[in-house]
Amino acid sequence: MAELELSNVSKRYGGLLVVPDISLSVGDGEFVALVGPSGCGKSTTLRMIAGLEEISGGTISINGRVVNDLEPDERGIAMVFQSYALYPHMSVAKNMSFALRVAGRPREEIDSRVNEAARILGLTEFLNRRPAALSGGQRQRVAMGRAIVRRPDVFLFDEPLSNLDAKLRVQMRTEIKRIHQNVGATTIYVTHDQIEAMTLADRVVVMNNGRIEQVGTPAEVYASPATSFVAEFIGMPPMNLVGADVEGDALVLDGGTRLPLPETLRTLPASHDKVLLGLRPEDIAPAGHGLDMAAPWSLDVPVSISEPLGAETLLFFELAGKEWTARMLSPRPVAPGERLSFNFDLSKLHVFDAADGARIN
Amino acid sequence: MSAATQMTPQRETGRKKRWFGRRLRGGMAYGALILVCIAILIPIVWVVLASLKTRREVFLEPLGLPAVPQWQNYTQILETAFPANIANSVIITVGSVVPMVIFSLMAGYVLARRVFLGRRLVYVVIVLTFAIPFHSILVPLYRMVDALGLLNTFAGLILPNIAIGIPFSVMIFYSFFRDFPAELEEAARLDGCSPWRILFSVVLPLSAPVVLSVVILQTVNVWNEFLWASISTTGDEVRPWTTGIMQFQGEYSSDWPRILAVVNVVMVPLILLYLVSQKYFVRAFAGMNK
Numbered sequence: 071m072a073e074l075e076l077s078n079v080s081k082r083y084g085g086l087l088v089v090p091d092i093s094l095s096v097g098d099g100e101f102v103a104l105v106g107p108s109g110c111g112k113s114t115t116l117r118m119i120a121g122l123e124e125i126s127g128g129t130i131s132i133n134g135r136v137v138n139d140l141e142p143d144e145r146g147i148a149m150v151f152q153s154y155a156l157y158p159h160m161s162v163a164k165n166m167s168f169a170l171r172v173a174g175r176p177r178e179e180i181d182s183r184v185n186e187a188a189r190i191l192g193l194t195e196f197l198n199r200r201p202a203a204l205s206g207g208q209r210q211r212v213a214m215g216r217a218i219v220r221r222p223d224v225f226l227f228d229e230p231l232s233n234l235d236a237k238l239r240v241q242m243r244t245e246i247k248r249i250h251q252n253v254g255a256t257t258i259y260v261t262h263d264q265i266e267a268m269t270l271a272d273r274v275v276v277m278n279n280g281r282i283e284q285v286g287t288p289a290e291v292y293a294s295p296a297t298s299f300v301a302e303f304i305g306m307p308p309m310n311l312v313g314a315d316v317e318g319d320a321l322v323l324d325g326g327t328r329l330p331l332p333e334t335l336r337t338l339p340a341s342h343d344k345v346l347l348g349l350r351p352e353d354i355a356p357a358g359h360g361l362d363m364a365a366p367w368s369l370d371v372p373v374s375i376s377e378p379l380g381a382e383t384l385l386f387f388e389l390a391g392k393e394w395t396a397r398m399l400s401p402r403p404v405a406p407g408e409r410l411s412f413n414f415d416l417s418k419l420h421v422f423d424a425a426d427g428a429r430i431n
Numbered sequence: 432m433s434a435a436t437q438m439t440p441q442r443e444t445g446r447k448k449r450w451f452g453r454r455l456r457g458g459m460a461y462g463a464l465i466l467v468c469i470a471i472l473i474p475i476v477w478v479v480l481a482s483l484k485t486r487r488e489v490f491l492e493p494l495g496l497p498a499v500p501q502w503q504n505y506t507q508i509l510e511t512a513f514p515a516n517i518a519n520s521v522i523i524t525v526g527s528v529v530p531m532v533i534f535s536l537m538a539g540y541v542l543a544r545r546v547f548l549g550r551r552l553v554y555v556v557i558v559l560t561f562a563i564p565f566h567s568i569l570v571p572l573y574r575m576v577d578a579l580g581l582l583n584t585f586a587g588l589i590l591p592n593i594a595i596g597i598p599f600s601v602m603i604f605y606s607f608f609r610d611f612p613a614e615l616e617e618a619a620r621l622d623g624c625s626p627w628r629i630l631f632s633v634v635l636p637l638s639a640p641v642v643l644s645v646v647i648l649q650t651v652n653v654w655n656e657f658l659w660a661s662i663s664t665t666g667d668e669v670r671p672w673t674t675g676i677m678q679f680q681g682e683y684s685s686d687w688p689r690i691l692a693v694v695n696v697v698m699v700p701l702i703l704l705y706l707v708s709q710k711y712f713v714r715a716f717a718g719m720n721k
Binding site: 120121122141142143147148149151152153155156157158159168169172173216 | 612614615617618619620621622623624628633636637
């Protein structure tokens with residue numbers, strides 16, 4: 071187990087700066103998820119930690135030891151690839167033991183470690199099979215087993231569940247969580263799936279354009295997104311975001327709708343400053359179909375689309391030139407065009423600077 | 432319901448037309464393949480039959496069956512220099528193909544998978560050498576081999592074969608390794624493998640189809656090589672079968688049944704090699720268009 075430290079790490083491909091400057095500390099045994107859209111630099115960051123990509127600047131330390139110039143196998147890390155990267159010509163046992171055999175470990179130690187990992191992962195009966203004779207989930211477990219037998223300081227996962235179907239993904243997510251709880255190793259997990267990040271990680275690192283937008287616990291990034299990007303990226307359906315002006319004790323949405331400025335937002339900047347207002351779908355609900363609200367504000371609007379999900383229904387409506395999403399609890403059928411009185415919980419408003427997207431409140 | 436009923440005959444006609452189209456296309460494809468097979472097999476069958484005829488029969492009954500199969504044509508060639516020629520051909524072929532495949536495989540791998548200055552230039556130069564006709568370098572090659580004192584030696588036959596075969600082999604290996612999954616090599620790096628170990632423990636075991644394909648192609652080339660052998664060998668010590676076959680050809684007449692018996696015998700190793708490895712051969716070339 072180990073601590074991992076990234077200090078001002080950057081990556082440049084020729085003239086293209088893909089990761090400008092990243093600093094991150096990961097504690098011993100912590101599970102950290104790097105999450106962000108495709109091309110945000112999360113996989114590049116992981117590959118730099120693994121030593122598969124050279125870094126262009128900064129330092130990477132594992133347990134206080136700078137590993138910038140060390141080969142991947144000298145860093146004390148193990149990695150699970152998106153494509154599993156199992157050696158097709160080797161059996162499960164040989165795949166799992168390959169690193170130990172390369173390192174010249176004694177036969178008894180190799181057998182004991184492989185058997186232990188196979189037991190943890192439920193692979194004992196498949197040890198003599200080739201990867202081609204395994205299902206997707208079993209291959210994923212072998213990939214994890216290959217990492218476990220090395221007893222690394224840091225586990226790296228690069229979108230390990232992307233190739234699995236939805237059901238298996240949920241199953242393997244639980245499996246990964248269980249293994250982390252058992253093994254307790256420091257883990258960096260890259261994913262573009264926010265649900266994976268939120269459910270698995272102790273802390274979530276949201277990345278965008280090669281930069282870290284926010285680091286925090288899943289609850290923190292959800293409840294207090296640091297930027298409008300995080301607000302929109304984390305949460306499904308995404309947060310409703312709309313431009314507005316601050317005018318005295320009111321917020322004037324684009325299009326002229328005025329909202330009263332709630333008590334919690336009295337410290338907003340001077341009047342007439344442009345801001346972005348955010349409100350999560352669960353903080354907007356038709357009257358009688360939501361949770362209790364601290365500062366409700368009502369508006370009658372026609373519903374454009376309703377999406378019944380069983381326990382709740384998502385309702386879409388137009389306001390201030392944007393399509394808004396609301397969550398209807400204890401749902402009833404809603405026809406398109408039906409006017410409903412929506413309650414907006416203004417105490418839950420998120421306010422961001424319209425220019426740079428930084429959180430204001 | 433009535434609309435559906437009215438549509439049924441049209442759908443039925445369309446389905447029949449599609450079925451007929453598929454059968455027609457399939458039939459035409461099979462027909463073309465059968466014609467190609469016949470075109471390839473007829474000369475082989477003719478050679479086998481002619482090798483069992485007398486010298487007179489070959490000319491008087493070129494398309495007929497041998498009246499009495501002349502098996503002694505085969506036993507008699509064993510009493511000539513032919514067995515020694517075959518042994519020489521085996522030495523030349525193995526001595527050429529093994530190093531050629533090893534060097535080409537390593538070169539193709541490095542050019543496809545490692546980043547270094549001038550990589551593209553090296554590959555382009557190799558491809559360009561493939562485009563140079565062998566005939567155009569015969570004279571300088573002869574003078575070079577002569578200057579090295581290698582005329583009429585195995586080395587003098589083997590080294591040019593290796594040099595001539597490498598560009599094509601490198602191109603095939605290069606194409607294969609370009610598509611080789613990078614994650615497998617990265618996983619091997621994480622597992623502590625050196626570049627050599629990655630090549631021999633991970634890449635090579637997964638490259639059997641392409642290695643066997645190159646082995647087959649180059650074995651056929653070297654086994655059948657005539658031009659350079661005819662120029663650079665004067666004595667029987669290193670003479671391969673391609674030039675050794677000329678012993679059955681006189682100034683005024685040729686012993687065609689024995690020449691064809693030799694042809695049949697030398698075909699056997701290549702046919703066996705192909706039969707043993709055809710699965711990989713087909714797989715390698717099917718995979719190259721991916």
